[in-house]
Amino acid sequence: MAVLELSGLTKRFGAFTALDDISLQIERGEVHCLLGENGAGKSTLCNLVFGVHRPDAGTMTLGGEPFHPRGPAEALQRGVVMVHQHFSLVPNMSVAENLMLGRASAVLKPQDIIVRMEQLAAEYGLEIDPEARIEDLSVGERQRVEIIKCLLGDPQLLVLDEPTAVLQPDEIDALLAICRQVALRGKSVILVTHKLGEISRVADRTTVLRQGRIIETVAMEGADIRSLVRSMVGRDVQSAGSVLAAAVDIEGKTPAKPSGAAGPVSPGEAVLEISDLVYRDPHGVPRLDGLSLTVGTGEIVGIAGVEGNGQTELGLILAGLAAPSAGAIVVGGAQVGGCTPQEITDAGVGIVPEDRHAVACIKELSVAENLYLGAIGKFSRFGLLDKSARRKAAEAMMRDFDVRASSPDVSMASLSGGNQQKAVLARELSLDPLVFLLAAQPTRGLDVGAIEAVYNRIRAARDDGLGVLLISSELEELMAVSDRIAVIYRGKLVGELAAGSFSREAIGAMMSGHAHV
Amino acid sequence: MVMKNPKLARVAQGARLELVPLQVLVPVVSTIIALGIGLLIIAATGASVIEAIEAFWDGMAGSDFNIGASINRAISLALVGLGFIFASRANLTNVGGEGQIAMGGMFATAAALHGAGGLPLGLAFIVPLAVGTLAGAIWGGLAGVLKAARGTNEVISTLLLSFIALPLVYWSVESFHLLRKPISDVSSLPESAEIPDSTKLPLLFPDNGSPLHIGLLIAAIAVVVVWLVLRHSSLGLRLRAVGLNAMASRRAGMRTSFYVILAMTVSGGLGGLGGAIMILGQQFYLTSDFSSGYGFDGLVVGLLSRGSAVGVVIGALLFGFLRSGSINMEISAHVPSAVVLICQGLIVIVIAGSAILTNRKVTR
Structure with a gap:
């Protein structure tokens, strides 16, 4: 039975269509991975489900009832919880105090929280010292606190946005085990990632997103990893070879x-x-x-x-x-x-x-200005900048290093991360x-x-x-x-x-x- | 791809069409609204509105003399405003214009009274101008050094340096061994002696009685130079880079401390020059409160210009004429000049408020 059902969801930001006609069902008790490259729309999809954004078209149902959260508070009330990439914990407060935040009734009862934490520790293996201060915890432990915070209210659906990006290998293993435990207890998990290695270890089903559209949804039993990669990237795996394997973290396949x-x-x-x-x-x-x-x-x-x-x-x-x-x-x-x-x-x-x-x-500066940030004087006569000479040189450098921008004069902020990094490499390697x-x-x-x-x-x-x-x-x-x-x-x-x-x-x-x- | 969508293309075009007029339209409309409110307040004080408007206009531009006086006021405001945008190019906020004017005026007076008067070839006024500029530059540069060495917030340091500079001027005109004029027959006011005629700035139109002096040319040169430096020079780009991201600028090989100190020094120097011109061009002797808010008006001019040298010129003229008009309005129509101060405040609030509006439209 589907816990969450999305049909025809579309979300636009200005002229940019972030999600286009998304229809998807999340079953009870499954770990469902959302796979896709940066900008494929994974985070936008999560934000729609968690009520951060509202869809421009389409409908959602949660447990069979219409679900159109007007904000995270409403999503939380309906049993949808989310762990964001950036944690929302107060560093100089204890674990128990952080857990009480946001659910504070007029009277705080620390003892109740501690009892509940012990239950969760027993059920999911989420052990953590309630008295520890957040700032003394490792990143993995902080994430664990976030997950405990989510599970306190016994939710139906847990959304994790790129949770493994900040973890070291053994912490990743522990997190994936927790996901399985959560699913075993009849809750559903949406796990966002771009790492295939994790998916094959934890997911029941995987949905591949590319440029805001669903490419395919596959059951992971017997699924072909290479075809998933192809769906995600939109081209053949062979051409990229080990680079791709490294990028998506396919274990054991790296020469x-x-x-x-x-x-x-x-x-x-x-x-x-x-x-x-x-x-x-x-x-x-x-x-x-x-x-x-x-x-x-x-x-x-x-x-x-x-x-x-x-x-x-x-x-x-x-x-x-x-x-x-x-x-x-x-x-x-x-x-x-x-x-x-x-x-x-x-x-x-x-x-x-x-x-x-x-x-x-x-x-905030232009691409050309960034390319010659260390050599501003190179294009200056009598202290005045020769912008056209600089533009010409920048254009040549952008061609050589495949920096894609409509012009050397656009701001660096308007470039994708990849093109920004190519520009940095171009400058340093020149x-x-x-x-x-x-x-x-x-x-x-x-x-x-x-x-x-x-x-x-x-x-x-x-x-x-x-x-x-x-x-x-x-x-x-x-x-x-x-x-x-x-x-x-x-x-x-x-x-x-x-x-x-x-x-x-x-x-x-x-x-x-x-x-x- | 974008242009294929006709709706989008129209939106893009609309934004471009709007862009130019909006930046002119907004300040003009806000000025008119603010003046309108000012008239209501005048009416509320019981004075005759017509009389007040007449007196106001007469004070601003009723005669060659009044026009000249208004522009002279604008010159100093423009210099302080230029200093403000120079520092703000490096993301520094110099609110110490008042103190920099005070230092510039005080040292220019000292130079004019003690030695410069006998110099040939125009040096009689050039040297006091340079001394005043230097004094302002040191006063601004101090804030730069504090910022670079200790990380002291320049808003606080420039403000506090003003609180030091103003009493220094007071002290200098109170003390006979400093700048106070010797007690003579009638007057014993705490002020300096009048500066020698040779050190006064030459008038541009000595024949028609206009007090307009060559400070106008100096300010015009300053406007062009600041515009060139900020918009088209490698120094301007370096200042901008340091202001936007000091760490990345440092990595790119820039000496960030140097540029912070330089920006504040130039900024203060422009303020000091403004102060020197006030003494040498119009007031001719130093009084304890000779800067009387010009520093803060200049700061507002700089703020409203949003970093543009042309904007500084427009703002300085507006405030210069408003100030002249309000003085006359108080004298002839018995309307408190505070009303004009209220109008100035309203203009600032309306322009600043509407700037948020225009910014949002442009970035969308």
Whole structure:
């Protein structure tokens, strides 16, 4: 019996049709995955069901009754709950206090909440200390609190929007197990994801969305993963090969070495040498604790690790945005530790920063202005800008790097994430001299086509003799692109694997600090 | 794809057609509405509305002298407004125009009284202008240094620096060993001696009695230079980048602290120049309250211009003429000049309010 039935749902934002004639049934007790690339309409669909947006056409029924929520409050009242990508928890309050928020009657009864939490822990394995403060919890634990918050009211339908994007491998396993438990107890789960690996492990049925339309809904028993990928991307899987496999996280299908690439180049002389790098944050907490690393010319070294183990700080220091507390960084023979960003650029270092919006580009400025952000003076005569020369140069660069925008003069904000990242890569790879590239989380939030382009650029840079350091939280990405993977844990490298010996299990164990090689 | 949809194409066209007039229309209509309300208030005070309007018009533009005086007022307002938009290009809000005027006027007076008077080749007034500009630049730059070094919010620091500058002027005209004129036969007011004739700004039309002076040319040059720098120079782009995203600008190799200090220094310098011109062009001696709200009016001019140098010119002229008209209205028609201040406030509120409206239309 269908819990939720959508028929003919359409949602437009201005001229853009986000969802087009969506008809779908969610059965009682099933885990239903919504699969699709960025911008396919998954989140919009969730927001319609949760009452954040209202459809322009079409009807919804919940448990057989008409369902047209005018806001999240009404959806909640009808038993529809949602965990958003960004958590809505108060960091300096305890778990129990957070759970009481929003359901506060005139009299707060902490004891009731704690009893209910014990029930949920027994039913679903959702164990958590009610007294713990949110800010002391890991991301996975915070998500667990969000799920408990949702389950407190015994809902009919639980919607999870990209819940695994922020989790490490073992936390993902735990989350998927919880989803199954929820479904077993007769509730329904809508799980939004773009990772096929997860779907094949948890879903009863999967609906593939592309450009706002439903391509197909399939039962997962005996389903062909490759045909799902084809539906999602809209083209044949073979053409993309390992890139796609890495992007959608199909487990076990990733070749140890990308087939299309030039193969492991024997690394030449060291281009980046980091020795005993120490960084203490303003509170004196050591974020990097004696990290040493060498990257040679013509090799891609991947840094694997759970987020928050020093990768961000390493990226900032290499970019010149933070000064190391101790240790040395040498690029091509020149000491650059603690140098200004300009000096680092002059030494031949290109940086693709982790945070595209805060560091890599200025979204209010035009594409051309962003492409020449570090070389504003290049197109200036007597201090006045020669905008037409800059536009011409920008157009050429956009062609070379396949940055798609209607003109170099449109704002960076109007570009898709993939095109923004291609523009950043274009700028950094056009630096002269250039001997080393840092790519920090270079494919975060990008769709499959853009991911492929980024990988190809990074590989091409490697083949041109650059040393590349790839920092990523996506294991599949590191395994697909790197020639060597080093694992960072608590600010130190705890192990290293050479190409051909990559294994998820070994890396995963090192990432959680359990094993050493 | 978009243009194939006829409805959309019409919407897009409509937006483009509307865009230009709206930005002109909105301030004009809001000014008229505000003045209309002002007339109602005048009527409520019991004064004759016709008389008040006549006096108001006469004060603004009734004679060559009045027109010149109005434009002279607009010059200083425009310079402060230009300073405001210069800083705001770097996302800095300089509300310290009053203090920068005060410093500029005070030091220009000092230079004019002590030494500059005997200089040849126009240096007699150029040197005091430069000294006043420098004083304002230091006063604004101080806020920039505080911002760059300590992260101090420039709204607070420029405001507090004004609270220091105004008493400094008062002190200087109170103290005989500073700028107060020696006690002579009749007058012992706390004010400076009149500056030498050679240091007064030359008049543009000395024959027809208009007080209009070459400050107009200086302001015109400032308008063009600020417009060029903000819209068409690499410096302007750097200021904008630093203001929008300091971290990304730093990564791109810009010295963000330098640009913060520079923006505030130039901004303050323009205010200081405005103050110097007030003394050398029209007032000729320093009094403790010579800046009398010009800094705050200039701030409003800058705010209303929404970053455009042309907008500053229009706003400065509007406020300059309003101020002249209101002074005359108070003298001849016995209408409190506060009514005009109320009108100014109304104009600001209506324009600022309708800006939200136009912005929304444009971005949709």
